[in-house]
Amino acid sequence: MTVTLVTLSSDDWRVWRSLRLAALAEAPEAFGSRLADWVGADEGRWRERLSIPGAMDVVALDSGTGSPIGMVTGTPSARPGAGAELISLWVDPAARRRGVATLLIDGVATWAAAAGAPRLELSVMAQNESARRTYERNGFAVAASSGDELTMTRGL
Template sequence: MLEVRVLTGDDWKLWREVRLAALSEAPYAYGSTYADWVDADEQQWRDRLDAPGFRNVLVLLDGSPAGIATGIPSDEPGVAELISMYVCPAARGHGVGDRLIDEVAAAAAAAGAHTLRLNVTQGNAHAGNLYARNGFHDVTPSPAPGTNGVQYERTMARRLDRAARSTPA
């Protein structure tokens, strides 16, 4: 059974657990590193969760933390961004990613956004397939190098006035 929680600073320990797992397992996929966060104090974690405009979502699978995602407003009017998405390996294939996207998309639409945008590392086929299944399409013709000069990201976007998924879940 999937359960969704919108997190606040009081949930920092749950967020920390899953976020550190994400940064450890898939360091290539995030702008932050494990080293940036492993020694962060409680207030830093709380501040991240309580940042203005952030919607931090945790999905539990049978009562255990299974994945996280954050929706944030962008500098572009009407556009929100999906960031920090991660599904724990044991929870993959159980609809956790779809549910995270649905929750962030619904919150972005409710806040007045017409588009949800994200970046995904080139070669991350599983994530790319998840996003495509949920109606995202590529919006950048050729990805720019990542901050380390090696990683490449592609930008994908989805209109928020369309059905959540292009195929049934």
């Protein structure tokens, strides 16, 4: 499978909506948001989600079919000097174990490094071992634990 990464704008809200709703339905325990919070969201809310100041929203497309198969967002950290954050990573189950997550993570890491971020940070549920292993394979290490959530970081 050949994968193409595409950076989205708020005009691409329909693509993001389809992936985000699929992600929340397929892996509800992996996200802070819930499907019920987003399933009835109007166009304005979806556009707003794709308009986080300084953020980059990316989808992975199967180049053969043009179908979206994954998503991720990179955001500037809310904490000054902390770097950048990787949020909302999800890959369609049919496309897993094919390097799609790594491509998405690398896309955000490249964006963050170009923006001058010293490191990339993310949060993951401690019980989500598959996601933790994916992040560890991609250079992340646990930096802190807060209840059921782990903070992982990767230098850039």
